[in-house]
Amino acid sequence: MQIRVINPNTTRSMTDKIGEAARAGASPGTEIVATQPASGPVSIEGHFDEAVSALGVADEVLAGERAGTDAYVIACFGDPGLAAARELTRAPVVGIAEAAFHVATLITPRFSVVTTLGRTVGIAEDLLRRYGFAGHCRRVRAAEIPVLDLEDDGETALERIIAEGRRAREEDDIGALVLGCGGMSDLTAHLGREIGLPVVDGVAAAVKLCESLAALGLGTSKHGELAFPRPKTFTGEFQRYSDLGGTATTAG
Template sequence: MHLTIVNPNTTASMTRTIGEAARAVAAAGTVIEAVNPDSGPASIEGYYDEVWSIPGMLEEMRARPASDAFVIACFDDTGLDAARSLMAVPVVGIGEAAMHMATLLATKFTVVTTLAVSVPALEHNVHKYGFAHRCARVRACEVPVLELEDPTSDARARISAEIARAKNEDRAEAIVLGCAGMADLAAALSAEHGMPVIDGVAAAVKLAESLHALGLKTSKAGGYAPPRPKAYRGRFASAGVSTDG
C-alpha cells in the first residue's frame, strides 16, 4: 500500500523524523511518503496555529489521490474531520490512534504533551473520542515543539521527568506521547520507565495498514459526506473544487 503521512507544520526536519519512525514499523509492502505543506506555521502550538495549518495540509492530501490511506502527524489531530470529508480512503490522526492503542494495553493512561497551551485542545479530543474514563490526565512538560529538533536541548529529560510524575501522581499505567516530534523517543522511554510509552505515528501507521488490509474506507453516509460543490473566493478559491478522494 501507499501511505502518505502529512505533517501539518512546515518544519521539514520534523517531517523526516516522522517518516523514519513510520518506516521503522511499517509492513514490508507499505511505501511511506512523508510530506509537509510549504505554507503555514513552523509548529502547531494551540488553536491559532492549528487553524492556519489546515489549508496547506488539505492541499497536500488533495495532491495525492493515489494514496491508499493518510496519517495526520499532529497530536491535535489537526483538521481530521475535514480531511475525512475530503478523502474516501482512511485518514488516521495520531492522537486518536495512540489513545486507542493505550486502551488496549492499560486501564489508565496519561498524555504527555509539549506546552500547556495545547492541553485544552487535547482534553477536548479525549472527551470527543470517548476516552475520558480511561485518560488520567493530559500533562505538559513545557517543551516548545521546535526544541524537540534541537539535540542540545534538555527536552528528552523534561519529557522523562513528566512521565515519572504521571506514573507516581496519576497512577498511569501507560503513557501517550502528545507530539509527533517525540516519535523517536518512545522505545527508550518505555524501557526507562518500565511501562508502555506509545508514539502516535507508529500507532497510526499500523491502524492505517489494518484498515487498508480490511478493504475499509471512510463512510460517506453522514458527517463525512463529500463537500458540496460551491464557490470559494480569494486565496481559498481552489478549495471549492469537489473531490471524492
C-alpha cells in the same frame, strides 16, 4: 499500499523524523510518503496554529488523492483538520492523537499523556472527550517544552519529558504513557526504558491503524457527516477548492 504521512507543520527535520517513525512501524508492503504542507506554521502550539495547518493538511490530502494514495496520517497531536480531511477522500485518515488513544486503551484501562506546552493541555483534553477516551486518561501533563526545542535542544527536552513521565508513573496509577507530540516519536524506545512503562507513539500507531483499515477494505464512510464536500464556489485565494465539485459529484 501507500500511506501519506502528513506533518501538519513546515519544519523539514520534524517531517523526516516522523517519516522515520512511520517507516519503522510500517509493514513490508507499505510505502510511506512523509510530506509537509507548502505553507503553514513551523510548529503547532495552539488553536490558531492548528487552524492554519488544517488547510495545509487538506492540500496534502488533495495532492495525495491525485497521486492515488491509499491512506493518510495526520501527524500532529491535536489531529488538526482531521474531519475536514476525511471529507476529501474515501481512503482512511487517522490522526496521531486518536491513534495513540485507541492503541493505549487496548493495552491498559488507564493512561496519561505527556505533551509539550501547558497551553495545549486543554486541546488534548477536548480530543479525549470528543473521541470518548476521557474516562481512560488519568492526566494530560505538560513538560513545558516548545515544540521546536524537540529539534533544537533535544537533550534538555528529553530530560524534561523523562522527568514528567516519571511523575506520571508515580502519581497517576497508569499502565501506559502516551506521547503528546509527533516530534517525540523518536524518543519512544528510550523513554520506555527510562520510565519502565509501555510508551505509545501516535505516529507508528496511526500507520498500523491505516494498514488495518485498508486490509479490512474500510475507508472513510461517505454516508452522512463525512461525505465529500458539496461542490461549490470558493473565492479569492481559496478558489482552487472550487474544482472539488468534479470529484464530489460522482461520489456517494
